[in-house]
Amino acid sequence: MSLSIQQFVEERWDSSIIPALCEYVRIPNKSPMFDADWEANGHMQEAVALLDAWCDTIAIDGMTREVVTLPGRTPVLLCEIAATAGHASGTVLLYGHYDKQPEFSGWETGLSPWEPVLRDGRLYGRGGADDGYALFGSLTAIAALQAEGIGHGRCVVLVEGCEESGSFDLPFYMETLADRIGSPELVICLDAECGNYDQLWITTSLRGIAPGVLSVEVLEEGQHSGMSGGIVPSSFRILRQVLNRVENPETGGLLPALYAPVPEDARAQAEKAAQVLGPAVYQKFPWAGNTRPEADDPAELLINNTWRPSLATTGLSGAPEVGNAGNTLRPGTSAQLSFRLPPTLDAALATESIRRELERDPPFDARVRFDPLTAQSGWAAPPVEPWLEKSMNDASQAYFSRPAMYMGCGGTIPFMKMLGDRYPGVQFMVTGVLGPNSNAHGPNEFLEIATGKRVTACVADVLADHGRRVTGAAGSGR
Numbered sequence: 001m002s003l004s005i006q007q008f009v010e011e012r013w014d015s016s017i018i019p020a021l022c023e024y025v026r027i028p029n030k031s032p033m034f035d036a037d038w039e040a041n042g043h044m045q046e047a048v049a050l051l052d053a054w055c056d057t058i059a060i061d062g063m064t065r066e067v068v069t070l071p072g073r074t075p076v077l078l079c080e081i082a083a084t085a086g087h088a089s090g091t092v093l094l095y096g097h098y099d100k101q102p103e104f105s106g107w108e109t110g111l112s113p114w115e116p117v118l119r120d121g122r123l124y125g126r127g128g129a130d131d132g133y134a135l136f137g138s139l140t141a142i143a144a145l146q147a148e149g150i151g152h153g154r155c156v157v158l159v160e161g162c163e164e165s166g167s168f169d170l171p172f173y174m175e176t177l178a179d180r181i182g183s184p185e186l187v188i189c190l191d192a193e194c195g196n197y198d199q200l201w202i203t204t205s206l207r208g209i210a211p212g213v214l215s216v217e218v219l220e221e222g223q224h225s226g227m228s229g230g231i232v233p234s235s236f237r238i239l240r241q242v243l244n245r246v247e248n249p250e251t252g253g254l255l256p257a258l259y260a261p262v263p264e265d266a267r268a269q270a271e272k273a274a275q276v277l278g279p280a281v282y283q284k285f286p287w288a289g290n291t292r293p294e295a296d297d298p299a300e301l302l303i304n305n306t307w308r309p310s311l312a313t314t315g316l317s318g319a320p321e322v323g324n325a326g327n328t329l330r331p332g333t334s335a336q337l338s339f340r341l342p343p344t345l346d347a348a349l350a351t352e353s354i355r356r357e358l359e360r361d362p363p364f365d366a367r368v369r370f371d372p373l374t375a376q377s378g379w380a381a382p383p384v385e386p387w388l389e390k391s392m393n394d395a396s397q398a399y400f401s402r403p404a405m406y407m408g409c410g411g412t413i414p415f416m417k418m419l420g421d422r423y424p425g426v427q428f429m430v431t432g433v434l435g436p437n438s439n440a441h442g443p444n445e446f447l448e449i450a451t452g453k454r455v456t457a458c459v460a461d462v463l464a465d466h467g468r469r470v471t472g473a474a475g476s477g478r
Contacts, residue, residue, distance in 0.1 A: 096134020306408025
C-alpha cells in the first residue's frame, strides 16, 4: 500500500486517537462482573458516549451509527459503513470492546489505572490496549482507504461493553442486530496478543474459561484459635484438600476431563513462534527472586499456554489482611478460581466436571460449594484462505518489515466462538497490541503506540485486499 496510508494513520493517531484514548482511560467503566451498580454509576454510558462522539471527528462516507441499549444490558456501539462503488457484496465485521478490568494493585509510582500517562512511546492506563483502541483503529483504517480513493467492501464495526465479564450481554445483541450485521465473510478482532512488537501476530486459537467461586464453611462465626484448634478443622485446609482433587499441587496438572488433543498445526505454530521469540516467551514476566517457568522449552510453554488447561486462584475471601489478623479460627474461606480450557473443549461440560469433583464427599462433612460464573468455550480458527494469508503477510512486511506470525492465545474472547458457530466458513483476522510487559488486567497496563499505528495500517491493507477479492480487481497497490 502507498506510504500515504501510513502517513494518514500516524497523523490520525497523533492528532485524534491518542487524546481520545487519554480521556477514555480516565473513565472507570469496569465490566459488570466488577461493578454490580454499573448502570447507576453511569461510567459505562460515559465511555460509550465518548466513543460515539469521536466518530463525528472522522470523515467516512456512507457511515451510520447508533448506540444500541437493551434494557438492563451494557450498550453497544454499532457503525455501518456502506461498500464503496463496485464493492457491493461481502461484509467485514470489525470487533472490539470498551469495558475494563478492575484497578488491581502494584502500579508504579506516577502511574495509575485511571490517569493516562504518555511515556517512551507508550500510553499507560487501564483499557487503552485492552481494548479501547479498537474502535479508533478500525474506523481510521477505513478512513485511510477512503482518503486515498481505495475501495472497500461493506464494513460493520461492533463495540461491546461486557467482554471482560464473559460477553453475557452479547448474544442478545447478536439476535437483535442480526439483520443489520448481516453475514460477514471476514471478522477482524483487535483484542489479542502479539508475541513481540516487531511484526503482525495472528491469533489462531483462544482458550475457554470456566470461572467460579469455591467456598468452604466450618462454623457460623469465628472462634478463638487456641480454644478451637484441634477440634474444629481449618476451612483453609479443607479448601486445599478439595483443590488438590482438581489440580496436582506438584505438577499443576488438572483433571483428565479438562484436556483435549493438541493439533499438529498448533504444535508447528508454537515451534515456529518459539524460534522467533526464544527465551522472551517467559522473560517478559516480572519474576520474583529465582522463580522459574513451568518448563524450559519455549515451545512447550506456548503449548501449555494455548492448548492445555491451567488454574489460577484470582481472589480469596474470608481472611483479614496479615497486619490485622487476630488469633481466630475463621468460619470459612472462599476462593475465586479461573480454569483456562483447551480451545476445543466444551466449557459447560468442563464446569460440571469441576463442580462434581470439588463438592463430592466434603472432608469432615464441611459445607463445600462451587458456584460457577459465566463459562465460555474456546475457539480454533478455520484454515486461512490463501488470499487472506497473503494479505496479512504482505501487510506485516509493508509496515513491520517482517513476516506475519501465527500463534494461539491463552486468553478468551467469547465473541469469536459465537461468530464461528453462527457463520460457518467465516474467515478471521484476530490480532492486537498486547505484547511483552503490556500487562492487560494487571498493574502498569500500556499500549505500545507505534504498534497500534502499524496494526491499524495492516487492517487497512487487509480491507483493501478483501474489497479487491470481492470485485476481482487485480494487483495489491502496495
